[in-house]
Amino acid sequence: MSNIYSPNMARVVEIRNETSDVKSFCFEFIDPELRQNFTWKAGQFLILSVFGVGEATFTFANPQTRKQFVECSIRKVGLVTEAIHELEVGDTVGIRGPYGNWFPFEEFKGKNLLFVAGGIGIAALRSPIEYSLDTRGDYGKITILYGARSPMDICYKDKIAEWQNTDNVEVALTVDRGNDEWQHRVGLIPVILKEMNPAAENTVAIICGPPIMIKFTLKALAELGFADDNIVTTLEMKMKCGLGKCGRCNIENLYICKDGPVFYYSQLKNLPEEY
Template sequence: MIITQIKQRRKELDRDKNVYVPHMVLVDKIIEETPTVRTIHFHFKDPELNKEFTFEAGQFAELSIFGVGEATFCISSSPTRNDHWECGINRVGLVTAALHRLGVGAEIGFRGPYGNHFPLDIMAGKNLVFVGGGIGLAPLRSLIWNVLDNRDKYDKIAIIYGARSPGDLCFKYDLDTWEADQSLNTIITVDKGDAMWKGREGFVSEALRDAAPSSRNAVAVVCGPPVMIRSTFPVLEQLGFMPDQVITTLEKRMKCGIGKCGRCNIGNLYVCRDGPVFSYAQIKGFISDEY
């Protein structure tokens, strides 16, 4: 009858997977990073997914609190450490506030991983410069641990990270480890120190300028608030980095995370689908204007 004929005709669309239905994950551990940032560690409720789930550094997920909504977070743990997963959450809105009210054992929704990832294949054998600001360390941290777990594949590594104040530095336990690691050049800076602060003061872009890493055979990976990104790109250019040597990961308001809902575009590129990882060459024409 008619229905069978139509079914055959529309067979190419007949896939019953519904990507909007989240997987359930359980919160294992909560680390308070700063007064407004916490990291949640979680695993999947479905034991099969715990074994099967993989992702690449730089990819993101939609976390949801049922009844409150969904929001977008990068997965901040390293793909090389797949026993659990982590997301860093800055309390800025409805969903993030709800995520900050959670306790260990809470059940939340997880969709992902979505988006592209950092180009580890291009970075292999090169000098790496990581430039991060504030909560922007979350995606970088996933990449940095991924790189450090395969340390011999890469040449010199510099990590330049800053926050507004000492209290705003995220992942301090990682910063301590990296500072102690002699194979890394780790520079931590804060915009304004306090009485206890013995370290460097000043913006990340200034720390980068002073450190002046060589652009030869190098890749710079930049992630932070837009104001930091905008001030960092010119410094990298002065240091001789070409636009395709500079990689960043962007953040935009998202709903679907899969290129449908429309709002996260920069020009013809969707941050969720074509990104979130972009080379500066890709977004140069739009960066000063829409980001």
């Protein structure tokens, strides 16, 4: 089985361009036993090493129910992510993990699920979305609201078409600025969410996105009647060890890498405003 303390060698087997600054990568472990047995749960993350450059943290974009490869969708923002964007099929990287907790799907059984994703936050919600589609009978209605800056910034166009064609799944797309071809909504996520007016009763809201989007989405959910215990989010902080040892990722007494990255809002509500 995987040793979470040291990187396991993996090969890039597929690269897809999602947008001008986001690419999805499929990795395959070189060790056949690991290829067969490596697993994770939707919401967990891994640390990816580009040899000679450094390492960075990414969420598993695909769920454990679709684990032919390890998949990550990566936005180019700095040193390591630029090096990852230069990778080609056949190149080798190191992967350690899985780390962190996961979305508590056992507790979601019998409930409606409302996913709200902003920007690259969709990478963190794709695995719980696909996991819930693969275990569809356990939940009620599934609603997905995904917003991006512009139509060119929408990731996973093929996946979205698949989700739209699934029974009892509603997908709403919105952008801050549309164009002539855009046939979906235009407007900020919290505003669109309130227009959609999802029933709060028996529904869990699962959100991920930039801090400003999370802040106003939480406000909109409260206005819609969602209880703090029915809101789940996943947090990002700069990480190093991934193991609760280096102290890089803590907020007050919470270590994002070890206690999270998935939290109920009731756990975060009393943290200082800057988080």
